[in-house]
Amino acid sequence: xxxxxxxxxxxxDLASVPEEQEIELIVRDLTPADRRYKYxxxxxxxxxxxxxxxxxxxxxxxLGRGQxxxxxxxxxxxxxxxxxxxx
Amino acid sequence: xTHPFYxxxxxxxxxxxxxxxxxxxxxxxxxxLEMGAIVRRVCEKKLAAPYFKRIKDYPGFEALxxxxxxxxxxxxxxxxxxKAPVPEIxxxxxxxxxGNPIPSVLxxxxxxxxxxxxxxGKDADLFKLPGPMVHDGDGxxxxxxxxxxxxxxxxxxxxxxxxxxQMVFDEKTxxxxxLPFSDMGKxxxxxxxxxxxxxxxxxxxxxxxxxxxxxxxxxxxPEDQFTGMxxxxxxxxxxxxxxxxxxxxHAEIIIEGEVIPNLWIEEAPFGEYTGYRxxxxxxxxxxxxxTITYRNNPIITVSNMGIPTxxxxxxxxxxxxxxxRRLLESQGMPITGVYMLPESTHHIVVVGVRPAYSNIxxxxxxxxxxxxxxxxxxxxxxxxxxTDIYNKDEIIHALATKCHPMRGIRKYEHAAGTPLYPFADxxxxxxxxxxxxxxxxxxxxxxxxxxxxxxxxxxNVYPKEIQEKVLxxxxxxxxxx
Numbered sequence: 001x002x003x004x005x006x007x008x009x010x011x012x013d014l015a016s017v018p019e020e021q022e023i024e025l026i027v028r029d030l031t032p033a034d035r036r037y038k039y040x041x042x043x044x045x046x047x048x049x050x051x052x053x054x055x056x057x058x059x060x061x062x063l064g065r066g067q068x069x070x071x072x073x074x075x076x077x078x079x080x081x082x083x084x085x086x087x
Numbered sequence: 088x089t090h091p092f093y094x095x096x097x098x099x100x101x102x103x104x105x106x107x108x109x110x111x112x113x114x115x116x117x118x119x120l121e122m123g124a125i126v127r128r129v130c131e132k133k134l135a136a137p138y139f140k141r142i143k144d145y146p147g148f149e150a151l152x153x154x155x156x157x158x159x160x161x162x163x164x165x166x167x168x169x170k171a172p173v174p175e176i177x178x179x180x181x182x183x184x185x186g187n188p189i190p191s192v193l194x195x196x197x198x199x200x201x202x203x204x205x206x207x208g209k210d211a212d213l214f215k216l217p218g219p220m221v222h223d224g225d226g227x228x229x230x231x232x233x234x235x236x237x238x239x240x241x242x243x244x245x246x247x248x249x250x251x252x253q254m255v256f257d258e259k260t261x262x263x264x265x266l267p268f269s270d271m272g273k274x275x276x277x278x279x280x281x282x283x284x285x286x287x288x289x290x291x292x293x294x295x296x297x298x299x300x301x302x303x304x305x306x307x308x309p310e311d312q313f314t315g316m317x318x319x320x321x322x323x324x325x326x327x328x329x330x331x332x333x334x335x336x337h338a339e340i341i342i343e344g345e346v347i348p349n350l351w352i353e354e355a356p357f358g359e360y361t362g363y364r365x366x367x368x369x370x371x372x373x374x375x376x377x378t379i380t381y382r383n384n385p386i387i388t389v390s391n392m393g394i395p396t397x398x399x400x401x402x403x404x405x406x407x408x409x410x411x412r413r414l415l416e417s418q419g420m421p422i423t424g425v426y427m428l429p430e431s432t433h434h435i436v437v438v439g440v441r442p443a444y445s446n447i448x449x450x451x452x453x454x455x456x457x458x459x460x461x462x463x464x465x466x467x468x469x470x471x472x473x474t475d476i477y478n479k480d481e482i483i484h485a486l487a488t489k490c491h492p493m494r495g496i497r498k499y500e501h502a503a504g505t506p507l508y509p510f511a512d513x514x515x516x517x518x519x520x521x522x523x524x525x526x527x528x529x530x531x532x533x534x535x536x537x538x539x540x541x542x543x544x545x546x547n548v549y550p551k552e553i554q555e556k557v558l559x560x561x562x563x564x565x566x567x568x
Contacts, residue, residue, distance in 0.1 A: 009226065009353065009368045026353055028227070036144050036214045038119065039228050041256045064367040066224025066356045084260050084373065085347065 005030040006075060007060035007068075014061070014069070019049050022078065027059070043081040049074050090183060090319040091166020095200070095337035096293045096386055099164060100138060100151060106169045108135045108160055115141040118228075123221040126152035126391035133157055133396065145217035149386040154233060155296060155398040156390075161405070164296035165317070173477050174424065180317075181409055188308045189315030191324045191333070199325035199336035206379040207328070212258045213376065216340065221391055222358040226368055227254040229357060230261070230292070233390035233398060235302035235310070237289040237332050238271050238346075241278050246333075247271050248302040248310035250399070253290060253374060254354050261290075261342075261374040262354035264366070266505060266519065268462055275346055275372070285345035287330035288374060293339025293388050298322060303399075304406035305460045329377045339385040344376035360403070361432045362394035363509045366516065395430045404433040407463060411436055411455050418454060420447075426476040427464070435466040439476040440529070448527035449497060456523050462503040465523045473542055474528070488540075489528040499523040 006027040010017055017023070025046060028039045049055055050073050059075035062068050093099040103109035116122050116139050125137050130153055139150040155161055159169040162176050171179075196202045206215065218230030231253035238247050247270045253261040265272045279286040291298070301314040311333075314322045324333035329343045351370030358364050390398050408427030415422050415438065423439035438451050448469035455467050470476060470485045490496065504511060504521025511521060530539055541547070545554065561568075 011353075011368055034214075039220060039255070040214065040258070041227060062224065064356065065364045066222075066226070068224065084257070084352065084375065085350070 002031075004057040005060065005072075006057060006077075007062055009062050009064060009066075011064045014063075017048065020047060020054075022047060024081065027075070027077070030060070043083045045078045045081060047076045047078065088319050090317070092297055092318040092320075093164070093166075093295055094323075095295050096151065096154075096339055096388065099154070099296045100386070102163050103136055103138075103160065106159070106163055108157070108163060108169065109138050110135045111138045111140060113140050115143055117143040118145065118217045118219045119143075120220050120223055122150060122152065122219045122389060123391050126389055127222075127393055129153045130156050130391055130397045131394060136160065142217045147384055148217045149384060150217065150219075150389050151293070151386055152389045153391065153398065154388050155299065155402055156396060158401070160296075161300070161401065164300065173426070177405070177409055177412075177424075177426075180405070181412070183319065184304075184306065184308070184313060184316045185413075186316070188312035189319075189321055191311040191315060192321040193333065194323045194325055194336045196325055199323075200382045201334065201336060201338045201341050202325065202380050203383050204381050205328065206381075207377065211376055211379045213255045213261065213342075213379075214258055216379070216381075217387060218255050219389055221389070222364075222393070224364065225254075225357050226353070226355045227256065227262075229253070230255050230387070231263075231290055232392070233299065233388040234290055234292040235294065235299070236271060237291060237334055238274055238286055239332060240274050241282075241284070241286075246309045246311055247274065248291075248298070250302050252357060254357070256352055256354075256373075259344075259376050260352070261376065262352045262371050263374070264354065264506075265346075265372040266462075268459075268503060268519075275348075279346070280348040283348050285347055285375075287327075287332055288344060288346050289327050289330070289332045289334045290342040290374075291334050291338045291340075292342070293382075293386050294335050295322075295337060298335055298338075299388075299398075300402060300406070303402040305410050306406070327378075328380060338382075340379065340381040340387065342376050343378045343380075344374055347373045347375050358391070358393050359507050360392045360397070360399040361434075361507055361509050362392075365509045366506045395432060400432050401429045403427075403463070404429040404431070407433055407460055408436060410460060411438070411458065414454060414458055415451060420451060420454070422451075423472045424476050428479065428482075430479070431466070434464050435468060436464055437468045437470065437476045437482055439470055439472055439474060441472045442529045442532060445532050448525060448529055452497065452499070452523075452525035456499050456502065461523070462505050462519065462521070465502070465504065465508070465521050466526065467523070468526045468528060470528045471530070473547070485528040486526055489530060490526045495527045497525040497527070499525070 055074035055076035059073045137152040218228035235248040253263040297317040301310040325336040354371035404427035412425035421441040
């Protein structure tokens, strides 16, 4: 099965992002089954690694003003968080 | 008196086509960057508005790009000659919007095309609309780039229409900046948030062009009534499905919901009106949606902010400048006009004045920088009545030759600004702080007359009869223009 791809914006120093421990982040789905949902954002708890092969899915990194980093990281999404109250 | 106007975006599209200001694109276009790239190039080259007939993944939807990115299109929107010069458009705008506001009228939902389709509950899903990924690197899909948000003051009932960008976060959520000094910011952060009450909102996409012009205008008149003044007749509104708000009946898409107090979600970055991606991704205001209503075969409107000129720059410059003109005229200042250069991304206000007394430029700057709109700009250039305020070359010439590098420049420190100023230090952006500056391009009145430099131009240093003779024979000499 093809890897799923996500991206996230890192607003702090890239070096300060903790690897291999549970962190909260917002990811955007770049490969949804229904293409209309591309870039859908979700709060998740995930494990991330600078190694592209460590976790099952690919995670592209962008900086605060959208600059895409050359090499992707990897990510394992553990669970989605429902932080926005239902209407 | 009714002025020529278009009741909806569809009539406006026909008018653009009739005036060669439209390119209809039958080829399928991808909402993911391709559409944005086309609109961006159109803005940079000042081309006709692109009308997208087929959008990938979204059959039945269409899009109009850069609807009002040129003065020609603004003139068409106002029912004027597309070749009307800017001063003529300005005078017509001021004429129409001076006097009594024209209240809107409410129509039956049966007569409101925006109610042709209603999505509620789980069906009210923002991804069912073709929100474009406008620029590579944006924080999300900006469904709302040429639109307005309707909100109501909970105490006074005063209505506000304003263009507040909105990024799709998930099926039910949009996010965007609502700056505290904006009209909606004062309402939401000043009244709803302290009461911990959600604020009902309605986003209007694909409105008639004059409603869009009104939503950009910094006038104290409620925008629905201001639209009526521009049209010369009441704008037709219809009640929302889920809240006590009213929206233009002929708009293409309406998104209803609530702005949530005390909740912030990361928004941006976004290619902004300054021509940069300046304000960082940050926690911003959250819109939770309830219902979407739309016309059959809806046409979304797409603005692509970036380097000049897009409609945000053009219309904000146009209406902000004219609001400053009203302000100065109301104070009896002997001005010849006010023009805000769209190329300055509405950062530069140019004021022409008959220098009736010393330091009149300072008085003008004090008034302009004291206005409620002043966080949106930081430079005032005051020129004398020998300078054409609409001519960039003349303004640059005046700036370079008449503005003394010491006494001609006055700084206004500790001013309010916006987080969007590219030149501002990061900390100043964070706190919306700025510095403002006056360039006084008038010669001091106390100079002896014999010491005042004489402007050397065709119009100024030749006798009238010589000018007339040369102009009469111009083509005979072999020149075309």
